[in-house]
Amino acid sequence: xxxxxxxxxxxxxxxxxxAAVRDVAERxxxxxxxxxxPHTTAGLVTQASGxxxxxxxxxxxSAFERLVDEDASYEHLDEGDRNPWSxxxxxxxxxxxxxxxxxxxxxxxxxxxxxFCEFDGPRDRTLLVTVV
Amino acid sequence: xxxxxxxxxxxxxxxxxxAAVRDVAERxxxxxxxxxxPHTTAGLVTQASGxxxxxxxxxxxSAFERLVDEDASYEHLDEGDRNPWSxxxxxxxxxxxxxxxxxxxxxxxxxxxxxFCEFDGPRDRTLLVTVV
Amino acid sequence: xxxxxxxxxxxxxxxxxxAAVRDVAERxxxxxxxxxxPHTTAGLVTQASGxxxxxxxxxxxSAFERLVDEDASYEHLDEGDRNPWSxxxxxxxxxxxxxxxxxxxxxxxxxxxxxFCEFDGPRDRTLLVTVV
Numbered sequence: 001x002x003x004x005x006x007x008x009x010x011x012x013x014x015x016x017x018x019a020a021v022r023d024v025a026e027r028x029x030x031x032x033x034x035x036x037x038p039h040t041t042a043g044l045v046t047q048a049s050g051x052x053x054x055x056x057x058x059x060x061x062s063a064f065e066r067l068v069d070e071d072a073s074y075e076h077l078d079e080g081d082r083n084p085w086s087x088x089x090x091x092x093x094x095x096x097x098x099x100x101x102x103x104x105x106x107x108x109x110x111x112x113x114x115x116f117c118e119f120d121g122p123r124d125r126t127l128l129v130t131v132v
Numbered sequence: 133x134x135x136x137x138x139x140x141x142x143x144x145x146x147x148x149x150x151a152a153v154r155d156v157a158e159r160x161x162x163x164x165x166x167x168x169x170p171h172t173t174a175g176l177v178t179q180a181s182g183x184x185x186x187x188x189x190x191x192x193x194s195a196f197e198r199l200v201d202e203d204a205s206y207e208h209l210d211e212g213d214r215n216p217w218s219x220x221x222x223x224x225x226x227x228x229x230x231x232x233x234x235x236x237x238x239x240x241x242x243x244x245x246x247x248f249c250e251f252d253g254p255r256d257r258t259l260l261v262t263v264v
Numbered sequence: 265x266x267x268x269x270x271x272x273x274x275x276x277x278x279x280x281x282x283a284a285v286r287d288v289a290e291r292x293x294x295x296x297x298x299x300x301x302p303h304t305t306a307g308l309v310t311q312a313s314g315x316x317x318x319x320x321x322x323x324x325x326s327a328f329e330r331l332v333d334e335d336a337s338y339e340h341l342d343e344g345d346r347n348p349w350s351x352x353x354x355x356x357x358x359x360x361x362x363x364x365x366x367x368x369x370x371x372x373x374x375x376x377x378x379x380f381c382e383f384d385g386p387r388d389r390t391l392l393v394t395v396v
Contacts, residue, residue: 001234040179060355095177172317173312216320
């Protein structure tokens with residue numbers, strides 16, 4: 001298992017971790033790589049990246065901010081939880097993602113990238129990468 | 133494989149199953165534990181729990197109820213499906229979650245808990261726990 | 265590993281792939297089947313299907329279309345991404361799903377089906393099926 005160290009720079013930020021995951025996953029024999037986020041205000045998605053899709057990540061970031069409105073009523077906001085929207089946005093993604101390895105390579109399509117989703121940055125973060 | 137038996141008490145309820153999952157997972161050698169919900173109006177998330185985060189689950193419950201409005205138009209509501217919002221809320225979470233085992237222990241962070249998400253309670257439910 | 269070929273017929277369409285996944289998964293010894301979508305405008309959910317639940321898929325399709333409004337502001341819409349809502353809807357599902365095999369059979373409940381979620385059809389699609 002490898003632990004990737006990340007640093008987010010913005011409150012809501014999709015960070016492309018494909019190269020770092022590939023580096024770990026493609027050095028180990030196995031059928032699939034399991035990614036896991038040991039945080040409760042962050043998650044994982046795969047999304048388009050690169051030529052022709054350079055703006056997808058920004059649109060996804062905005063969409064999550066719109067979907068979970070910070071002006072909505074959070075009854076317990078004053079009782080200790082200072083970022084309820086961050087937790088809820090994270091709950092709409094997944095903490096884990098399992099990607100098959102085919103002939104030792106991640107089975108992503110050409111424009112498909114793995115994004116760590118920060119919803120409460122800027123923060124230092126970790127991502128766990130396990131080949132099974 | 134183990135089958136955990138759960139009982140939800142409310143229509144929408146996040147139930148902390150961390151201790152029960154840990155009990156199964158940490159007795160079996162393996163690289164990761166796969167959780168699976170064999171229901172279509174329930175799902176899984178990891179979220180914050182415990183000191184300083186005692187209200188996160190309630191805020192997540194309310195957010196899912198707001199996101200999928202029961203007053204919206206469900207064209208097929210009268211034709212057999214009596215809880216479309218329950219199915220849709222479940223579809224926004226995941227039926228499966230894979231958590232790495234590191235030195236035989238679940239790789240959760242300190243405040244990170246595993247929640248079974250009930251969206252159509254109260255009901256008897258099951259959660260499948262498999263070490264791979 | 266097997267690659268299933270799919271053809272979607274509508275822009276937003278839940279396609280029941282349970283029988284095809286079962287056919288692959290139940291011929292291979294293993295503890296679980298990993299499903300992975302190598303696309304960025306599609307995803308996976310399990311949901312109810314069959315008698316008594318024939319309309320759930322249609323309600324889920326409509327809900328995803330309502331949740332991510334095509335009339336919202338997408339700042340980068342003119343700069344290359346022509347289907348931001350398709351990417352965002354996909355990001356609300358998951359690219360991967362792991363289902364345990366119990367005595368060689370998929371651990372789905374009676375009415376639970378596996379749906380490939382098309383959010384940018386009609387298109388030719390693939391779904392990767394790996395037993396681990």
